[in-house]
Amino acid sequence: MDYNRTASGAIQSVVETDSIEVIYQAxxxxxxxxxxxxxxxxxxxxxxxxxxxxxxxxxxxxxREDRERLVNAIYKKDAIKEILLANGYExxxxxxxxxxFQRGLYSFEIGSQEAxxxxxxxxxxxxxxxxxxxxxxxxxxxxxAPPGRGKSWLGMLFCVTVDAGINTFWPVTQGPALxxxxxxxxxxxxxxLGDINQSLGLPRSxxxxxLDRRGRSLPDVIDGIQRTVxxxxxxxxxxxxxxxxxxxxxxxxDPANKAMDALNSLSPAAWAVLAHTPRGDESxxxxxxxxxxxxxxxxxxxxxxxxxxxxxxxxxxxxxxxxIRKDTAFTQVALVFDQYGLNMVRRAKPxxxxxxxxxxxxxxxxQIEEYLKLFGAADATKIAxxxxxxxxxxxxxxxxxxxxxxxxDGKSVLFDLSESVINDVTNFDDFDTQSPDxxxxxxxxxxxxxxxxxxxxxxxxxxxxxxDDPDYKGRHSSHAVMSSDEDIF
Numbered sequence: 397m398d399y400n401r402t403a404s405g406a407i408q409s410v411v412e413t414d415s416i417e418v419i420y421q422a423x424x425x426x427x428x429x430x431x432x433x434x435x436x437x438x439x440x441x442x443x444x445x446x447x448x449x450x451x452x453x454x455x456x457x458x459x460r461e462d463r464e465r466l467v468n469a470i471y472k473k474d475a476i477k478e479i480l481l482a483n484g485y486e487x488x489x490x491x492x493x494x495x496x497f498q499r500g501l502y503s504f505e506i507g508s509q510e511a512x513x514x515x516x517x518x519x520x521x522x523x524x525x526x527x528x529x530x531x532x533x534x535x536x537x538x539x540x541a542p543p544g545r546g547k548s549w550l551g552m553l554f555c556v557t558v559d560a561g562i563n564t565f566w567p568v569t570q571g572p573a574l575x576x577x578x579x580x581x582x583x584x585x586x587x588x589l590g591d592i593n594q595s596l597g598l599p600r601s602x603x604x605x606x607l608d609r610r611g612r613s614l615p616d617v618i619d620g621i622q623r624t625v626x627x628x629x630x631x632x633x634x635x636x637x638x639x640x641x642x643x644x645x646x647x648x649x650d651p652a653n654k655a656m657d658a659l660n661s662l663s664p665a666a667w668a669v670l671a672h673t674p675r676g677d678e679s680x681x682x683x684x685x686x687x688x689x690x691x692x693x694x695x696x697x698x699x700x701x702x703x704x705x706x707x708x709x710x711x712x713x714x715x716x717x718x719x720i721r722k723d724t725a726f727t728q729v730a731l732v733f734d735q736y737g738l739n740m741v742r743r744a745k746p747x748x749x750x751x752x753x754x755x756x757x758x759x760x761x762x763q764i765e766e767y768l769k770l771f772g773a774a775d776a777t778k779i780a781x782x783x784x785x786x787x788x789x790x791x792x793x794x795x796x797x798x799x800x801x802x803x804x805d806g807k808s809v810l811f812d813l814s815e816s817v818i819n820d821v822t823n824f825d826d827f828d829t830q831s832p833d834x835x836x837x838x839x840x841x842x843x844x845x846x847x848x849x850x851x852x853x854x855x856x857x858x859x860x861x862x863x864d865d866p867d868y869k870g871r872h873s874s875h876a877v878m879s880s881d882e883d884i885f
Contacts (some may be wrong), residue, residue, distance in 0.1 A: 397496050398424035399504045404626050406437075407504060407663075409497050416442050416483045416743065421498040422457070423622065424507045424661065431456045432502045435619050438470060440480070444608065454619065454812075457498040465489045488558055523720045526558060526632045526666045528567040530712065535692035536659055537668040538638070540681040541713075546580070546698045546710050547670040547710060551634045552592050553741065554668065558632045559604055562596055565729055565743060571631030574624055574665075575607040576617065578640040582608035605630065613642020618658050625665045631661050638671035638681070642874070646683030656690035680715075692718045700749035707732050709749030726766060728752060743770060746782045760785060760793040768799075768813050775808035 406423040422434040432731030436450035455462035524533040590600035645650030694716040700709035708731040728744035780787040804810035
């Protein structure tokens with residue numbers, strides 16, 4: 397049999413008859429203790445028409461019983477059986493072709509991984525971000541904090557801002573986002589999504605791609621995630637949480653490597669996974685150091701609960717960054733709750749959350765730079781007052797080439813970021829973010845739009861997936877047209 401690779405990296409062979417083509421495909425081929433395992437898919441297409449998936453299963457490809465079970469399942473479908481038999485493709489032939497396909501599968505997988513001589517690139521390419529500076533395009537991110545610190549809220553916020561293209565809190569590259577929930581009931585996530593949507597000025601019912609499988613582990617759902625990524629063109633996947641990886645003890649290196657390999661198999665989508673920290677130590681992810689080693693970026697999440705629990709401050713600090721400049725900015729957002737749940741999301745005020753601010757590892761210049769990104773030009777006195785830094789220290793820092801005079805307000809000289817810095821970072825003055833007082837704080841039942849006022853317009857929203865968009869609902873059809881190098885499922 398001839399083999400080829402699909403766009404997702406699966407191995408595929410096509411058997412032709414006079415009028416149909418039967419497609420055999422294997423993904424995630426791996427050598428385990430009990431033998432070679434893979435997720436095997438079978439589909440067919442009539443000449444000149446789109447492909448139809450028949451069935452798939454994950455099993456030991458050396459076991460005849462497993463192979464026969466898949467073939468039997470297909471021929472039990474009367475409509476499919478009729479088409480196959482009408483084209484002279486009998487049960488015994490499919491069984492034989494599947495055996496031949498599986499026989500050479502591992503040899504092709506291993507042979508295709510032989511070393512080759514390759515030179516370095518002649519170009520230096522700037523890294524692009526899905527969420528700047530936390531998630532690199534095509535890369536992986538671990539976000540870690542102790543339990544109960546707002547990680548799931550942040551994960552949902554990440555997903556919706558990417559999916560809707562909202563740059564209010566961090567610059568994003570808009571694209572379809574997928575939220576994988578292995579922790580909570582679908583009903584509870586429904587409510588949380590509605591709260592996040594409302595807080596961002598979106599309809600509560602705005603849909604988001606989700607996979608809700610409470611109590612399941614990553615091996616149970618990874619194939620479905622991969623298919624969704626390919627079918628929907630997903631650019632960002634958020635998994636809640638690392639504790640559900642399901643490959644073994646998290647402190648052992650082998651299970652950690654398998655979990656990271658599974659997440660990296662989601663390429664070209666970028667991924668982020670929420671992780672816990674060890675008891676009594678918030679400085680790193682719980683488990684093997686292989687988790688941190690395999691991630692492109694790790695992000696420490698810190699929280700500060702004030703106003704009798706009504707407001708939760710979340711601070712994000714990049715702890716590790718591979719092949720990119722380690723961003724020293726310290727992003728803070730405020731989640732405001734009422735008796736119904738989350739009511740508002742806004743950017744935190746300078747030094748609003750003392751416990752978070754105390755953990756900053758920023759120079760005076762970095763603090764001023766972050767301040768100017770958020771609030772625009774200001775004089776030295778105001779900067780010093782808001783940041784609680786001596787004015788003389790602020791004046792000295794403003795002499796840096798990273799800052800420039802931006803006019804006067806009366807007798808006061810205003811300062812802003814220099815042109816070189818503006819060209820290197822997103823100018824947050826472009827974002828239409830109102831103060832908390834400007835937002836509607838009406839409780840949920842009567843509040844259709846609350847929280848942050850997003851910058852995208854209704855025309856843009858109409859181009860996105862909507863709950864009333866029949867094209868979106870129709871994407872889940874399994875009768876997608878595919879070429880020979882596209883995946884069946």
